[in-house]
Amino acid sequence: MNSGDFWLILSMALVGAVIGGITNYLAIKMLFKPHRAIYIGKWRLPFTPGLIPKRRNDLARSLGKTVVDHLLTPKGMQARLIDEGFQMKVNAWAKREVFRFIRSDRTLRQLLSDLNVTVDADVLHTKAAARMSRQMEKQADKEIGSLLPLELKEKTDDAAGRAAYHIQQMLLAYVDSYDGRRKIQELVHSFLQGRGFLGSMLSSFMDPDSAVDKIQPVIMESVGAEGTHRWLHQLLADEMDKLMKKKVGEVTGTIGQDMVDDAIRQVLRQSIPFDELLDTPIHVYMENIEDKVVEEKLTFLVQRTLRRLADQVPVIMEQLELAKMVEKEVAGFPLERVEELVLAISNKEFKLITYLGFLLGGIVGIFQGIIALFI
Template structure:
């Protein structure tokens, strides 16, 4: 084999290597480029656009189906949700966020402002009063007694007994006092003066002071007697029964609607301090809740929520239509970005394919050169 033969084989090997390498390089580039079809007049240049741009919709549809069938499957998602490690992470995050909220210095007003909810306490009081008034109007035909629970009725009756005893004690103490004595004396004098000649005659024989000395003990004994106490109890019980038998509407009408409305508003304003409630830090409301209680309840709640969520995964994934979501996202993805992602992942392999083209082309060129020598 002379030098001419060697140069023939080398030249053919070089040409084959160039053809193989350049062909593979162009094939790789044609996967992505051109991004759009190229026309010469009305004639579309073959192999334009590139393979991926041309089959983009098919690629998106296939990728969406692959994701749902093999990657994000319901069974896989269910297994992940009930995994102990995942539950521990969710539980740790939930405890951290809950404790941060419960021990916060922020007030309820500030919390509501975070959600763009401005609170006007005057409006709150007004709405609360209107709600109570509406409920009162709905109960207009009911008797007061029917609105009270049995326990409260028993307490009311016991309170009437105590009130009767208290009134009796007050009356006895008043009659026995200096003011009571003076009042009795005034009544005696008024009685005698109102009887004309007979009263004047009795006054000449009876000293009002001595009459009071005799009358006062009798009144005290009468007021403090058991009979008086039973009479007061019966009187209060009778009046209480009359009141309980009246309807809400009757009581409202007796008091006056305007008076009732005003009373409701005053009670609401005094009994519900909305300003104080809204400006109190959250931690004040939660300070009595023990940390271990929160942890136990929260751990149980997280477990139940994740378990319930895992049971609903098939339905949720069906409603989400993940395959269509992936298809839509891939279809709207810029081709330049797709090319960058693929090259970033497979650039090394693409280079090896190009080098392999050079190698195979060179080997084929050498084989062709040897065959040419024999021919």
């Protein structure tokens, strides 16, 4: 082989290498550029825009389908949710947050303020009273007894018996007291004075004070008798039964709606101190809750919640329409950023492809030079 043949093969190898390398380099660049179609008049320049910009929508659609079918699958998500390690992590996080909350010095008012909810005790009392009043108006045509729990209605007879015993004891105490004795004396004097001549004659034979000594024990015996207790018990039971059969509207009408509303407000203010409740720290409400109980209940709740969530994963993913979500995000991604990401991941491989183009082009050039020598 003379020097001319050597330079021929070398020149063809260099030309082939340059062509192969530049061709691969341009092919890689044409994946991304140009970003938009280039027109000369009405004629669109071939291979514009680049492959990825041109097939951007198809790429986004395909990527969305790939993510749903092979990456974020319902089975994969379910397996992750019921994984023991994942449940332990969620449980530890939930336990930390719950204990931080129940041991907080913050008040209910502060917590509501964080949610942009302003709470005023007077407003709460007014709203609660108004709600109760509306409920009473709705029940106006119903009997009072029909609104009471069965257990409470069954106890009305016992309540009447206890009330009768209490009234009987109060009467006995009064009759046996100094005031009771004076009242009996007044009644005896009044009785005798109201009888004219007969009363004067009786007064001459009977001292009113001694009459009181005889009458007072008789009254006490009569008041304390079992028959009196039964009479009082029956009387109260009958009145209670009459009250239970009265309609709500009839009772409120007799009392007066304004008085009923005012009574409701007063009861609410005395029984529900909203200001005190709102300004009490959270940990005060939780101080009787044992840590062990919280941990046990919380662990059970986390496990059950994750399992229920795992059962609903297919429905949730279907409602989320992940494929369309990914497609939309990819379609709206800037092309420059897509190019940067791909090059950041595959820049080394793209360089190797370019170098391979140089190598293969050079090899092809060498073979072409050898063939040219024989021809």
